[in-house]
Amino acid sequence: MNPRLGNATLSSVRGAALPAYDRNRTSIGLVHIGPGAFFRAHQASYIDSLLQLDPGWAISAIALKSSGVRDALGPQDGLYVLNELSVASNLRVIGAIRELLVASEEYPRVFARLAAQETRVVTMTVTEKGYCLNGAGILDESHPDIVHDLQSPRTPRSVVGLLTEALRLRRAAGVSPFVVISCDNLANNGHALRNAVLAFARRIDASLAASIESGVAFPRTMVDSITPATDDALRQRVATATGVDDAWPIQREVFVQWVIEELPGMNLDDWRRVGVTLAKDVSLFERAKLRLLNGAHSTLAYVGSLRGLETVGDAMQDQPLVSFVEAMMREDIAVTLDRDSGLDVNGYIDAVLDRFRNPGIRHLLSQIAWDGSKKLPVRLLGTIADTLATGRSVQRLAVPIAAWMRFVVRQSKSSVPIVDPDAAQLSDLGRACNNDPAHDVGLFLALDKVFAPSIAGNPDFRHAVESAYRKLLTPQTAV
Numbered sequence: 001m002n003p004r005l006g007n008a009t010l011s012s013v014r015g016a017a018l019p020a021y022d023r024n025r026t027s028i029g030l031v032h033i034g035p036g037a038f039f040r041a042h043q044a045s046y047i048d049s050l051l052q053l054d055p056g057w058a059i060s061a062i063a064l065k066s067s068g069v070r071d072a073l074g075p076q077d078g079l080y081v082l083n084e085l086s087v088a089s090n091l092r093v094i095g096a097i098r099e100l101l102v103a104s105e106e107y108p109r110v111f112a113r114l115a116a117q118e119t120r121v122v123t124m125t126v127t128e129k130g131y132c133l134n135g136a137g138i139l140d141e142s143h144p145d146i147v148h149d150l151q152s153p154r155t156p157r158s159v160v161g162l163l164t165e166a167l168r169l170r171r172a173a174g175v176s177p178f179v180v181i182s183c184d185n186l187a188n189n190g191h192a193l194r195n196a197v198l199a200f201a202r203r204i205d206a207s208l209a210a211s212i213e214s215g216v217a218f219p220r221t222m223v224d225s226i227t228p229a230t231d232d233a234l235r236q237r238v239a240t241a242t243g244v245d246d247a248w249p250i251q252r253e254v255f256v257q258w259v260i261e262e263l264p265g266m267n268l269d270d271w272r273r274v275g276v277t278l279a280k281d282v283s284l285f286e287r288a289k290l291r292l293l294n295g296a297h298s299t300l301a302y303v304g305s306l307r308g309l310e311t312v313g314d315a316m317q318d319q320p321l322v323s324f325v326e327a328m329m330r331e332d333i334a335v336t337l338d339r340d341s342g343l344d345v346n347g348y349i350d351a352v353l354d355r356f357r358n359p360g361i362r363h364l365l366s367q368i369a370w371d372g373s374k375k376l377p378v379r380l381l382g383t384i385a386d387t388l389a390t391g392r393s394v395q396r397l398a399v400p401i402a403a404w405m406r407f408v409v410r411q412s413k414s415s416v417p418i419v420d421p422d423a424a425q426l427s428d429l430g431r432a433c434n435n436d437p438a439h440d441v442g443l444f445l446a447l448d449k450v451f452a453p454s455i456a457g458n459p460d461f462r463h464a465v466e467s468a469y470r471k472l473l474t475p476q477t478a479v
């Protein structure tokens, strides 16, 4: 048994880079909502580098409800080890988190932090479902958390309610608003969040909504780094290499990218110095990443697990599957991206496929398969809508959609639960399926939270999904 990682043991840590700044001299300038693995692998590692240049950017990490991260990292003074996975693995202790809070347990502290003058930026990773949006991408006012927050806006459960209350408090105290940076894989993430906050705020106080509309920046972003979930192998590797125990180390690939839309009044120029790209237009980065990388990831996840595979690395050894995914990326998805943008699309695809092949990474397909009802619209259905609009074939693009349906059917009849915000509905639906393509696909396409009517009602799409569904009844010969 090693001693636990923490301030007291930091200087004894071996084999890992330590924070290259004095943690005691840092002060909190950034609040992050949703301190999950992706945030700790990605944004927190940029901020950790930034603290060498400016000690005023340390992080207060706020979970909305779950105490898991606070309970694991609190006894470690917010420290944890990041393992960058390549052939040789690099370890680094991240010291950027100086405070860990759980909103539902300590609203006064949370709002004091959010309302503080020094809090200049609020970032968040709450996953697609955390935005409480409906199928059309606007605030779902029937979502239980939103219903709750409209009734009790001082003790919000949703990120939309939390931001609105924090911005209300700042306005009441005469403190200028923070910048709100969504770091989730949503199309137009900043706009979607801004619209949701405005819709919510209008229901509470029209003048507050007007002040948010005119005074708060919600830049769009593109975030990228493959972050496999923490497992015991990682905990063990970290313990052996460093000589300290870390309750929740994090792993990611070496590649990391963060593009933030540059809006007036943000003052984040220094962030460029640690590798953040500030760009006038992020739509190209965002589309290329969501459609090519995440679209391909979800395809590998659903088709691969139907073919009995476990990891992205395994799927990348399955030649028929790789050829299929590559053709889909190069021939179906690439044409939906702006050709005049200057992006080398084929080079981008090569790089993504190389990253998927990284032998240092064990990334479970089941992790990517989570939350499919929220991921498919962002990753694949936008490409499909654009393809249908130009009259091109959606035959290949229908395969991952049908594979998701088959995956749901399989899981609903197994003992492994479906992980999805609509898990109960999906399990019922999966159990009602009888392997008849027209019947089963019809049931799924009626899910209006997932399929917009223009897509669900398109006969070319329906036929393509039915035909893919039929082939996937025997997944080994389906691609």
Ligand code: CS2
Binding pocket: 185, 223, 224, 225, 226, 227, 293, 294, 297, 298, 367, 368, 369, 375
């Ligand atoms: C993955 C992403 O789990 C998933 O759904 O597709 O988390 C992916 O690894 C990241 O977006 C890469 O930046």
